[in-house]
Amino acid sequence: MKSILKIAGFTVLLILMIGLLGYPFRGGYWYLRGYLADRDCRIAGIQEEPEGQIDVLNVGDSLADIAITPVEMYRDYGITSYVMGRDLQKCTETYYAIKQARQHQPVKVVLWEVHNLCKHQEDFEPYMVGISEYSKYKSQFIKYHYIWKRLIEGKGIRKYFKGYVVNEKVTPDDREMPYLNYTVTEAFEIPEDQLYVFDKIYDYCQKEGIKLVLYAVPSPHCYNMKMHNGYAKLAQEYGLDFLDGNIDAEKIGIDLKADYFDDDADHLNLSGTRKMTAYLADYLVRECDLEDHRGDAAYQSWTDILSEYEQEVRDMDGTCYPDIEKKIEEEKRPADYDRKKYGPKG
Numbered sequence: 001m002k003s004i005l006k007i008a009g010f011t012v013l014l015i016l017m018i019g020l021l022g023y024p025f026r027g028g029y030w031y032l033r034g035y036l037a038d039r040d041c042r043i044a045g046i047q048e049e050p051e052g053q054i055d056v057l058n059v060g061d062s063l064a065d066i067a068i069t070p071v072e073m074y075r076d077y078g079i080t081s082y083v084m085g086r087d088l089q090k091c092t093e094t095y096y097a098i099k100q101a102r103q104h105q106p107v108k109v110v111l112w113e114v115h116n117l118c119k120h121q122e123d124f125e126p127y128m129v130g131i132s133e134y135s136k137y138k139s140q141f142i143k144y145h146y147i148w149k150r151l152i153e154g155k156g157i158r159k160y161f162k163g164y165v166v167n168e169k170v171t172p173d174d175r176e177m178p179y180l181n182y183t184v185t186e187a188f189e190i191p192e193d194q195l196y197v198f199d200k201i202y203d204y205c206q207k208e209g210i211k212l213v214l215y216a217v218p219s220p221h222c223y224n225m226k227m228h229n230g231y232a233k234l235a236q237e238y239g240l241d242f243l244d245g246n247i248d249a250e251k252i253g254i255d256l257k258a259d260y261f262d263d264d265a266d267h268l269n270l271s272g273t274r275k276m277t278a279y280l281a282d283y284l285v286r287e288c289d290l291e292d293h294r295g296d297a298a299y300q301s302w303t304d305i306l307s308e309y310e311q312e313v314r315d316m317d318g319t320c321y322p323d324i325e326k327k328i329e330e331e332k333r334p335a336d337y338d339r340k341k342y343g344p345k346g
Contacts, residue, residue, distance in 0.1 A: 027144050034155035035147055039086050041156075042163040044144070046082055046101055049162075050301060054105035055290050056081035058163070059097050060113030061089040063217040066268045067113055068277045070162035071309040074302045077281045078292030081111075083163025089116050091197035092129050096137040098201065102208060109211045109288050111280060112201070114231050114242075115222055117194050126193040157328075158321045159312055161305065166270055166312050169320040172257040173265040177250055179220045180228070188230030202238060211288060217276060218245035218254045221266035243283060245276060252279045261320055269320075270313065 027044030030036050036044055042065070046054070056079055058064055064085030073079050082105075084097045094116065101107055121129065136143035150156075158165050190198070205212040214235050216223055223246045235242035245252055252275050256265050259272030268276060284290055293299040 026140055030144060030147055030150075034157075035150040036144065036156070037146070037150070038156060038158060039088075040144065041158070041160055042084050042086060043097060043100065045160055045163060046084060046105070049082065049105070051104045052106055053080050053293075053299060053302075054082045054101065054107060055079060056109045056111060056284060056288075057098060057101050057105070057107045058083045058085060058111045058113070059089070059094045060085045061116040062087045062267060063115045063219055063222065064089070064111075064113035065163075065165070066167065066273050067111070067215075067217050068280055069164045069166075069270070069273050071164070071302070071305060072274060073277050073281050074293070074299075075306060076278070077285060078294040079281060079284055079290055080293055080299065080302065081162065085113065085163075090119070090121075090129055090133075091116055091194050091201070092126075092133045095197055095201050095204070096133050098204065098210075100137065102210075107208075107210055108290065109213060109284065110201075110205060111213050111215055114214050114216055115219075117190055117198065117231070117234075118188065118227065119191070119194065121191075121193050126196070157325065161309050161312070164273075165321060166309075166316045167261050167267075167273075167320040168270045168313070168316045168318055169261040169323065170258060170269060170271070170318070171261055171263060173220070173260060175220060175256050175265065177254070177256065179249070179256075180223075180225045180246055182225065184225035184229070186226050186229065187233050188227045190230060190234055198234075202240075213241050213243065213283075213288075215243040215280065216245055217268060218249040218252065218272070219266055219268075220246075220256070221264035241283075241287065243280065245279065248279065252276060270316075 027036065028047030031041055031044040032048055058068055058081060065083060068081060068083060070081040070083060073081050084101055098110055202212060214231060228244050228247060232242055254272060254275060259268055261267055261269040
């Protein structure tokens with residue numbers, strides 16, 4: 001009996017300590033000061049958004065990060081949106097990102113870039129990821145415990161505009177449009193472990209009255225016709241809309257020689273993002289009955305940020321943060337840095 005009481009007492013004490021430690025590790029606080037890892041900035045940044053203003057939440061992996069620029073979507077359409085994707089975002093992370101946003105924002109539409117649905121997890125990985133992400137969702141101490149390391153290494157330099165980071169590097173691709181093989185009829189099968197989380201997200205959105213919309217960014221590197229067929233089938237089975245930017249690449253106006261910043265036409269640069277933003281905004285205006293907030297005094301901060309955003313666009317002309325960060329890292333290296341021994345950094 002005493003052993004049980006000791007274990008119970010220790011558990012309660014541990015929970016209380018983690019709870020107390022949570023406030024100093026509040027993600028939004030450290031996000032504003034530039035000490036969070038890039039992968040966490042969009043997730044934490046929404047904590048600092050004015051409450052009750054985000055109507056559209058954009059989630060998914062790195063393809064979601066470059067799908068829309070919320071400042072321009074507001075400027076041109078009056079739609080308030082936020083990019084809450086992250087590099088290699090797992091579906092379980094997508095689930096908790098939506099739940100976190102919903103705590104303080106009246107999210108009416110979730111745009112889910114579906115690429116992360118294709119990633120199969122082996123053996124016990126889905127369970128371990130589930131436990132890990134639930135713990136991080138409940139405790140900011142667990143989620144942002146690495147802050148001490150960032151305080152030593154220094155601040156990040158990236159600027160986030162409602163979750164979007166301006167990237168104006170151009171890497172031309174030699175392929176021609178269209179790049180999909182329309183004769184393929186086989187459909188990609190969504191892995192069972194991902195379908196399980198998909199059901200959780202679908203059920204949560206249904207319960208909360210959120211319109212869930214599936215979409216794919218035009219990415220010749222990531223998508224093919226088989227994947228399109230699989231996602232279209234999934235959307236049909238659940239009665240959801242699926243917007244495939246790969247099928248509509250010509251309609252969107254995607255230029256493989258001008259609209260990507262990395263090799264193999266993987267991620268859109270600002271030029272491509274602007275086109276994708278217009279494509280998705282057109283759908284949102286037609287199908288989602290969203291309010292145009294332009295001219296509403298309560299949303300003045302969205303107008304105020306525009307000049308800062310436009311200056312960032314001018315400052316980033318022709319470049320991107322990964323290249324800037326790599327150059328800074330190289331300048332810090334000693335003159336006798338041994339690449340063979342340590343390998344490339346940055």
